[in-house]
Amino acid sequence: MVFTIFNTVAFRSEDGAMWNIAQPDRRLSLTTIPARLFTYLLENADKMVGREELLNNIWDKYGLEPSNNSVNQYISLIRKSLSELGCDEEIIKTVPRMGFYITGEMVSRNLETPQSVVSAIAEAQPAKQQSRLRGWYKPALLAFSVIISTLLILQPFRSATGRLDYSFPKSTLFKIGMIDTCPVYGLSEGSPYTAARKQQLAQELSTAHAPCINNEVFIFQSGEHYAYQQSGRAFIARCADSDRTLSHFSDCRAVYVFAK
Incomplete structure (x- = not known):
């Protein structure tokens, strides 16, 4: 082999x-x-x-x-x-x-x-x-971070338009687990062990920055260093899943953390 x-x-x-x-x-x-x-x-x-x-x-x-x-x-x-x-x-x-x-x-x-x-x-x-690129920025994490950054920039204009929703590029989300009544999804499929660890980290970030609100979903991504050694980068977003298809989100609250 x-x-x-x-x-x-x-x-x-x-x-x-x-x-x-x-x-x-x-x-x-x-x-x-x-x-x-x-x-x-x-x-x-x-x-x-x-x-x-x-x-x-x-x-x-x-x-x-x-x-x-x-x-x-x-x-x-x-x-x-x-x-x-x-x-x-x-x-x-x-x-x-x-x-x-x-x-x-x-x-x-x-x-x-x-x-x-x-x-x-x-x-x-x-x-x-x-x-350097792969070590610090997983492609999925980088792409998703850019999308969320764009959403946060556009958010102040919401009041002027009355209603502003966001369509994400079509991609597959993988369910990691639940935080209270809110499902948690990741951008890549991992082993059962990594899923449990990522759910734990997502729970910690949610508790500190974005508690579960009924009928909303979490999207979580972290580098392997952050998952196992609490160093590196992690990202979580809590969004309203407007049409229950995991492709159209609104009112996103995003948190990006970095630990040395």
């Missing part, structure tokens, strides 16, 4: 080979244990993987005895290898007292064939041009 990571680095699980997709001559190989560890994390992308789970599946399962700091040492080695191949994004996130997490949208997988490797090289984009 070949994993494509952040559209920048390819990793072959069978032999631990890693290379820069745009520059295939930039390559290195992970030894057995770090290759096995990285494969396990990639196969479980979008899932929180605990330290004990890694010890059981990477060491104990094969009759190996890990040292006290084995997991940290090999995670550090994998991160260094990714950086050496041009991937500056934080692919493996450490969540204190919980474990390690890889965002599923950063990873794709395919069986290695000559055609697939050529396609990956042809479609790759330079990592340095993307890392």
Whole structure:
């Protein structure tokens, strides 16, 4: 299996080979244990993987005895290898007292064939041009922020026109959960674990800035750093769903937060 990571680095699980997709001559190989560890994390992308789970599946399962700091040492080695191949994004996130997490949208997988490797090289984009943009502004979050900013600018003119509603570009919203009687939607589909965490964060922002009002809906989006480490950016909007189709909103109250 070949994993494509952040559209920048390819990793072959069978032999631990890693290379820069745009520059295939930039390559290195992970030894057995770090290759096995990285494969396990990639196969479980979008899932929180605990330290004990890694010890059981990477060491104990094969009759190996890990040292006290084995997991940290090999995670550090994998991160260094990714950086050496041009991937500056934080692919493996450490969540204190919980474990390690890889965002599923950063990873794709395919069986290695000559055609697939050529396609990956042809479609790759330079990592340095993307890392800052993706790290801080998820495309959906950025687009939605622009829309809401426009709504807030137009809001003062509401009294002059009597009634001003807003039509959002057609897109799919994914239900995360409920805040009291108000449904909460996200801009991307995540795992059950991330949905529960995002609902909790949405509840906190709602309580502080925009409590639920009956028959209105919340739209919430956050970066992975904010979701797990309370750092980065998050956004929540409470809107009236005028026609109950999730495509025509009015009277939006939006909150955008940033935590270092």
